[in-house]
Amino acid sequence: MEKDLVIGIDVGGQTTKCGIVDARGTVLTRTVIRTDDTTDAKEFIAHLAEALKRIIDEAEAEGRIRGIGVGAPNGNYYTGHIEFAPNLKWTMDGSKVIPFAQLLTEAMDGIPVSLTNDANAAAVGEMTYGAARGMKNFIMITLGTGVGSGIVINGEVVYGHDGFAGELGHTCAVRYNGRSCGCGKSGCLEAYASAIGVARTAREWLEMTDEPSLLRSLEEISSKDVYEAAKEGDALAQRVFAFTGKILGEKFADFIEFSAPEAIVLFGGLAHAKEFLTEPIQQAMDANVLPLWRGKVKLVYSQLKESDAAILGASALAWEL
Amino acid sequence: MEKDLVIGIDVGGQTTKCGIVDARGTVLTRTVIRTDDTTDAKEFIAHLAEALKRIIDEAEAEGRIRGIGVGAPNGNYYTGHIEFAPNLKWTMDGSKVIPFAQLLTEAMDGIPVSLTNDANAAAVGEMTYGAARGMKNFIMITLGTGVGSGIVINGEVVYGHDGFAGELGHTCAVRYNGRSCGCGKSGCLEAYASAIGVARTAREWLEMTDEPSLLRSLEEISSKDVYEAAKEGDALAQRVFAFTGKILGEKFADFIEFSAPEAIVLFGGLAHAKEFLTEPIQQAMDANVLPLWRGKVKLVYSQLKESDAAILGASALAWEL
Numbered sequence: 045m046e047k048d049l050v051i052g053i054d055v056g057g058q059t060t061k062c063g064i065v066d067a068r069g070t071v072l073t074r075t076v077i078r079t080d081d082t083t084d085a086k087e088f089i090a091h092l093a094e095a096l097k098r099i100i101d102e103a104e105a106e107g108r109i110r111g112i113g114v115g116a117p118n119g120n121y122y123t124g125h126i127e128f129a130p131n132l133k134w135t136m137d138g139s140k141v142i143p144f145a146q147l148l149t150e151a152m153d154g155i156p157v158s159l160t161n162d163a164n165a166a167a168v169g170e171m172t173y174g175a176a177r178g179m180k181n182f183i184m185i186t187l188g189t190g191v192g193s194g195i196v197i198n199g200e201v202v203y204g205h206d207g208f209a210g211e212l213g214h215t216c217a218v219r220y221n222g223r224s225c226g227c228g229k230s231g232c233l234e235a236y237a238s239a240i241g242v243a244r245t246a247r248e249w250l251e252m253t254d255e256p257s258l259l260r261s262l263e264e265i266s267s268k269d270v271y272e273a274a275k276e277g278d279a280l281a282q283r284v285f286a287f288t289g290k291i292l293g294e295k296f297a298d299f300i301e302f303s304a305p306e307a308i309v310l311f312g313g314l315a316h317a318k319e320f321l322t323e324p325i326q327q328a329m330d331a332n333v334l335p336l337w338r339g340k341v342k343l344v345y346s347q348l349k350e351s352d353a354a355i356l357g358a359s360a361l362a363w364e365l
Numbered sequence: 366m367e368k369d370l371v372i373g374i375d376v377g378g379q380t381t382k383c384g385i386v387d388a389r390g391t392v393l394t395r396t397v398i399r400t401d402d403t404t405d406a407k408e409f410i411a412h413l414a415e416a417l418k419r420i421i422d423e424a425e426a427e428g429r430i431r432g433i434g435v436g437a438p439n440g441n442y443y444t445g446h447i448e449f450a451p452n453l454k455w456t457m458d459g460s461k462v463i464p465f466a467q468l469l470t471e472a473m474d475g476i477p478v479s480l481t482n483d484a485n486a487a488a489v490g491e492m493t494y495g496a497a498r499g500m501k502n503f504i505m506i507t508l509g510t511g512v513g514s515g516i517v518i519n520g521e522v523v524y525g526h527d528g529f530a531g532e533l534g535h536t537c538a539v540r541y542n543g544r545s546c547g548c549g550k551s552g553c554l555e556a557y558a559s560a561i562g563v564a565r566t567a568r569e570w571l572e573m574t575d576e577p578s579l580l581r582s583l584e585e586i587s588s589k590d591v592y593e594a595a596k597e598g599d600a601l602a603q604r605v606f607a608f609t610g611k612i613l614g615e616k617f618a619d620f621i622e623f624s625a626p627e628a629i630v631l632f633g634g635l636a637h638a639k640e641f642l643t644e645p646i647q648q649a650m651d652a653n654v655l656p657l658w659r660g661k662v663k664l665v666y667s668q669l670k671e672s673d674a675a676i677l678g679a680s681a682l683a684w685e686l
Binding site for chain 2: 180181195197198200202203204205206207208209210211212214215216218219227228229294297298299301302303304305306332334335336337340
């Protein structure tokens with residue numbers, strides 16, 4: 045039987061999303077299981093294999109699965125391990141290094157498994173099905189709770205010497221007096237240009253001034269609140285995005301000087317605020333890049349349907365198996 | 366006859382160095398011609414071809430030249446053009462875009478020519494004959510009058526979408542109140558960590574304080590003077606290198622987060638000051654990189670004989686032809 049389908053798996057801290065995908069990028073059937081209801085990696089793999097076998101049955105896809113692609117935090121492409129992921133509670137024989145790909149292949153009767161981190165998976169997804177189709181050189185930036193990145197050079201994801209390349213969220217955006225970041229460093233891009241960073245900027249600015257703002261009435265402020273306020277014309281909220289865009293654009297200039305990509309592709313919750321982000325990003329990019337790239341590097345937004353994007357990204361890895 | 370030799374050409378603003386190189390990296394014979402005695406690109410190519418034919422005769426290498434590699438400022442690997450190089454005065458038919466590789470192949474009776482910028486050539490040279498032998502992922506940083514870079518990922522130089530990737534000297538080292546750089550931007554790494562930058566730091570610090578220093582007796586200060594003073598124990602001169610090393614290390618941390626290299630390889634005049642640079646670079650690198658890379662990325666120095674390095678780097682390109 046022709047092996048014309050793949051499975052994509054997106055491992056998150058709370059839930060793990062799975063889907064069977066065809067060559068055109070249609071998700072035929074999907075399921076979600078809890079990630080956090082066990083701390084035993086082997087038990088989780090058993091639950092996962094059970095769920096996958098169920099959707100394979102549903103899709104009448106027995107014998108047609110070419111491979112399984114997994115996007116997971118701290119996923120290492122070279123080893124197939126998930127290593128010391130802060131948001132995943134699993135251990136195996138007391139260790140936080142989980143040979144995920146190998147365990148899953150064994151549980152799935154030998155179907156090959158390819159694994160990488162979520163942002164790299166998103167880059168492969170965008171190249172296979174989305175905004176980066178036909179591009180050989182681009183940088184994917186995921187603007188979510190954190191800032192992730194997947195770098196594609198000559199049509200291939202950059203994994204580096206050890207498999208962990210592409211941590212652009214932890215390059216330095218603000219050298220002196222930079223905000224402390226969850227990674228332990230300070231001044232990281234992620235501390236400013238993530239959902240958490242945007243909310244923090246808004247809170248800091250509200251404390252520093254008496255400027256009226258719709259955000260003052262809220263008890264807690266999320267990046268979504270800032271976006272809603274900006275849409276209603278709130279000047280402070282709009283300036284928060286202008287500031288965020290400027291910081292992103294400044295760092296994008298550095299990234300362009302590194303790998304000279306055709307485009308930078310933005311994805312994730314914050315990327316919804318494109319009407320407030322695009323211009324400041326573009327301006328700061330052009331002001332900080334060498335003249336030869338001014339106005340030449342495209343800034344594009346993901347074209348994948350949000351609910352399917354994570355599954356599609358992971359599934360795209362499996363076509364390369 | 367076996368084509369067992371290559372030619373390496375290093376095009377500089379004043380002189381162009383050429384050599385015939387064997388597979389072990391021995392420069393068998395060499396010559397130097399003026400770069401700046403004509404503004405006519407075709408006339409220069411004619412001079413160059415004449416010089417090359419002379420050394421081919423000398424080395425009895427007729428029929429044995431497999432290819433020619435050229436390292437040149439603003440050299441584009443994809444097109445073989447030298448485009449708008451500020452330090453080269455040539456034009457061709459009124460244009461500053463010179464189809465150098467094609468012209469040279471024609472003048473050399475069809476010998477294939479590969480061309481890239483000087484820092485990329487240095488990276489290939491180091492990978493073929495030098496400190497990066499056996500490495501598939503490393504970043505070459507050339508610390509000369511300016512700061513150049515050649516990035517190798519998966520054993521291949523990164524050229525990017527347009528052929529100009531790897532301008533790490535123009536990534537931003539100092540965001541606010543940064544020094545103006547020759548490129549028109551401000552705060553570039555090159556404005557601090559080049560020979561010119563080091564001399565400038567020394568001059569600024571001498572003006573700002575009354576601290577005694579051997580450098581005060583000099584009319585003009587070069588980076589070499591600062592190095593000599595540091596070797597004689599001059600505290601200010603040593604602090605200039607500590608500052609330079611810190612700025613380099615901070616940016617190296619960003620580069621590591623991009624491509625996760627096995628090593629960063631330093632080359633060029635300033636790299637001689639390694640006894641004053643290594644420790645501050647290493648400290649700043651480790652302080653600014655994610656924990657997973659701390660202490661893991663090697664900092665190594667070029668192993669190519671300085672007088673041959675430029676020719677060897679360029680020649681190494683030709684083996685790939």
